[in-house]
Amino acid sequence: MSECVFCRAAKGEIPADVVYEDERIFAFLDQNPVGAGHIIVMPKEHFPILEQIPDDIVGELFSVANRLSTAVFETLGAHGTNLLLMNGPAAGQKAPHAMLNLIPRFNGDGLDFSWKTKKLSEEEMSTVELQIKEHQPVIGLAEEKKGPVAQPQEPDQVGEGEGEENYLIRQIRRIP
């Protein structure tokens, strides 16, 4: 039924190098790692974007990733770790199943996740601040008007006016 390879991997239908799994979370090694020990941590349930994942699973996801971070330090002798969740294709998300990357880092590993900084004027910073405050982040807001996540593979089909979460899906919609 499910076409999503990540859902299938979580169900055990596709082999994966599992590092950890429980009822809700699935962690396995990326087959095309950016570095040694690159782990994908994801909810077993299919959610295309972060905003669709219920808060308790979001907490669980990062809690597991954080403890796996410690496991990576202690068993692989990593000198650092990066956590990266690319939310939406514009942010680098490649597949429509929300997932978190845990990347062990070693001195001289050649990876570099640094970015060029932009200089904003005081006025530009204040404008951004006001814009964000007009849409004040509120925990639980996305949850409030939530219905069942309808056909998350096809965010385009999500109808108008169906609440907070669907608004976000429309906005982020160009997931391949």
Place this chain on the structure above:
Amino acid sequence: MEGDGSGMQPSPEEEAEAQRKNCIFCHIISGQVQSKRIYEDESCVGILDINPANPGHVLLLPREHHAIMPQMADPDVRHLFVAAKAISASLLKALGAEGTDIFVANGTTAGQKAPHVMIHIIPRKKGDGIAAFDAKPKKAAPAELAAIAARLRPHAYRMMGKEPPAEKALGEAASPVPPQPTTMDAEFTEEKDTSDGMDGKDRKDGKGDDATVGLDDIAKVLFR
């Protein structure tokens, strides 16, 4: 009375206090240093990064000072990312962002610049020119992946307070090939002690793992 009064070796408490005193982000959280605060609750504070990757780049900071995330208490970690999700949703709406990158660096090797845990929440738009997260995937030999997974698995389960599954149970999913020794396997020793897994505070290097780097070492590098 041996070991007192020399003043040469600060206690861990004194050291922690000194770190907080020198931490710009602790000063931002307390309000001693100004910032553009876009979110706050009882356990974390979100501010605009003054050197943003994109306009609206938010730094989300736990109020409690910790150098790296594995040192944080588990409930605080959970809460931090629930807040990050709310901020991400807000950036999508407020700025018309088409996506967000949620990024954490633990340790200087990972690109961490300051010794206070922070989550970067970076609003993204197509063609915004940010290439930071475009790391090229590498090819990995299946046997090598299986070997790394086999090394991580027992410790990973114990970190969650669970018994590792019998290798049989994972069966073909893991690998039909028994883990081959790799270069990284050379220093591997099975850890015997069961950790409580949750609290980084009293965790040191794994026992008998001389070659591994402990959390405290990772954290300490940040203070040099």
